[in-house]
Amino acid sequence: MRTEFITTGSQKLNYQLPPMRLWQKAKKYGIWNPADLDFTQDAQDWKQLSDLEKDVVLRLTTLFQAGEEAVTLDLLPLIMVIAKEGRIEEEMFLTSFLWEEAKHVEGFNRFFTQVCPDAGDLSRYYTPSYLTIFGQELPNVMDNLLHDPSPVAQARASVTYNMIVEGVLAETGYHAYYAVLKNYAIFPGMLDFVGKLKQDESRHIAYGIYLLSRLTAQYGPPVWDAIETRMNELIEPAIAFIMESLGCYEQLPFGLEIDMFLDYAMDQFQKRMERIERARTQTMEEVCSIALADV
Numbered sequence: 001m002r003t004e005f006i007t008t009g010s011q012k013l014n015y016q017l018p019p020m021r022l023w024q025k026a027k028k029y030g031i032w033n034p035a036d037l038d039f040t041q042d043a044q045d046w047k048q049l050s051d052l053e054k055d056v057v058l059r060l061t062t063l064f065q066a067g068e069e070a071v072t073l074d075l076l077p078l079i080m081v082i083a084k085e086g087r088i089e090e091e092m093f094l095t096s097f098l099w100e101e102a103k104h105v106e107g108f109n110r111f112f113t114q115v116c117p118d119a120g121d122l123s124r125y126y127t128p129s130y131l132t133i134f135g136q137e138l139p140n141v142m143d144n145l146l147h148d149p150s151p152v153a154q155a156r157a158s159v160t161y162n163m164i165v166e167g168v169l170a171e172t173g174y175h176a177y178y179a180v181l182k183n184y185a186i187f188p189g190m191l192d193f194v195g196k197l198k199q200d201e202s203r204h205i206a207y208g209i210y211l212l213s214r215l216t217a218q219y220g221p222p223v224w225d226a227i228e229t230r231m232n233e234l235i236e237p238a239i240a241f242i243m244e245s246l247g248c249y250e251q252l253p254f255g256l257e258i259d260m261f262l263d264y265a266m267d268q269f270q271k272r273m274e275r276i277e278r279a280r281t282q283t284m285e286e287v288c289s290i291a292l293a294d295v
Contacts, residue, residue, distance in 0.1 A: 026203060035106075039111055042187040064173060065108035071101050074143075144156075151215050163272055174197060243258065
């Protein structure tokens, strides 16, 4: 039975918490409609691509589309845990988080239906490592929160969702994808979409870093050990996924090289690990201060 409410008590909402700063940014920068994306020129550009170029575009876009669907479906347990802990500021931001993931699903689906509607069943592009991460590890660790909402379980879930899926795989893919579209002046509708998507994802990753830093500062070695273990468990299939997805081509088009994906992914991985590790010796005030500077 709930007998007290934060917003009518002496505490009120804390606008100085990093999630509330992210909430303000989500309201300012996240208000866009996938239905407004204009893929007219993209459809014309598609017709000019070679078969190899079409295959690479389909492969990358398929993996983005399925990944966005997965993270949309799997986020709810984390929102429920945060809500049950009474962290209303974090829950408020997470409502925008889920809304944005849903918009990403719609945006990619509109690209497929308007630009390449005859692409057929795209599940042919799933690789073993991709299915390991998105079909097994992500839903399992997120669903586990329904039974085990402990700080360690939250840390394992956030590492999987925010650090590996979003912070290594998605961010790496979108970085290269955006560069190709811009450098080759193709798919202006998709370029516009990915630009918006990258802004959204930056907020999602910032929240994940804050959450993991908060958990580390609050609960100490057990949480840090869980973070380090989970990162090490998933970095191998994450790298294998990149190799499986792009290593099947003798020559990649658009100036793409596997090393550009691998180097960027490992750089992001290392930076995030170092950032979270600092929370081991920080107070909650310091964690919030640094997080606020980041967002």
